[in-house]
Amino acid sequence: MPGKSVVILISGSGSNLQAIIDASKTDASINIVGVLSNRADAYGLQRATDAQIPTAVIDHTLYSDRLSFDQAMMAQIDAWNPDLVVLAGFMRILTSEFVSHYEGRLINIHPSLLPKFKGTQTHARALEAGESEHGCTVHYVTEELDAGAPIIQAATPIVAADTVESLIDKVHKLEHQIYPLAVSWICSERLKSRDDGIALDDELLGPSGFRFIG
Template sequence: MSTPCNVVVLISGSGSNLQALIDDLAAGDTPARIRAVISNRADAYGLVRAANAGIPTQVLDHKAFASREAFDAALQEAIDAYTPDLVVLAGFMRILTPAFVRHYHGRMFNIHPSLLPKYKGLDTHRRALDAGDAEHGCSVHFVTEELDGGALVVQASTAVLPGDTPESLAQRVHGLEHRIYPLAVRWFAEGRLRLEGDGAMLDGESLLPTGRLIRS
């Protein structure tokens, strides 16, 4: 087994991607270890998921801080108490300040429900349907100061079916998210994945421009 890789997961809601990570780590054949789950919302169900798995939790209410910078400074202090090798955003609904992002350069992931660089931001499933796309999916990327703009690690796609709604498409994409997020965390924890310049490297090979693509 490789040297343990300490992971801190940030959430705001139900934590389905957190659960996928917990389930994957329970297999016991990865050096990744979730040291803590931190939420900006006390009612996030992901906190229950973490507690059920015996993972320490913490709530840091963003509304209790006078500014975004003050919240991010407190959040950074809370995260760093766990000496993380990797920070994982799993439905963390906050726009992060540049200083916070720079502090975790090369060691922070996000997952986004589109085949980036398409459809950065919100309402991605409806936008894919409105555009008449033949396929849709999700992307894991390193976090940079550009919203949903960091180096791509892995993407998964699914065909857009006749009669699809934003809800039906979202359901299939969520299933893909639960496959590729644990995969990316494993790669990083095993020392196979790193950020180099503007692109991700896996096993010494560049993943530019779209990351590893998995088609379902």
């Protein structure tokens, strides 16, 4: 019996996409039904093709505004009838119409320990702030930037020798561990959104979600 239908949105190399594809090979709850990119040259499309997953390209430069682009994406995504939509390095700002359309089934991964360092340049900002640790957060997407309920976080210590490049590398490794885990929890219905918060195996998660130790 197929698992929950998952659509993944990408713009680039698709390393998190690959991590989720790899997880789906042994986790029957994850059924990736489509990969969509706004860039025809995104290497993630090749990853999907290699895994025999349907792909689509919707070039944002062909649309006059964000809403018309998002509406084109929604038409393609809805044709795949997903239970879950996963943003995996999708580098476009989404309209409120798009976000509300997929409310409760749209997730993203952000390279910081939210609520710290919302937005961009998170690695440099963590170093400049003298943080002792840095990491990533999988969260539900809401209209407010990087403010949806956290599902899972993973942290790595910041050491004196760390640079922006070394932090990027360390955080990417954590992303590849926790993003497939979050997708699996949702697809297997272990993770549920309740009126009182997010629960994993019926245990309410804290304000930072589940804390992953790699």
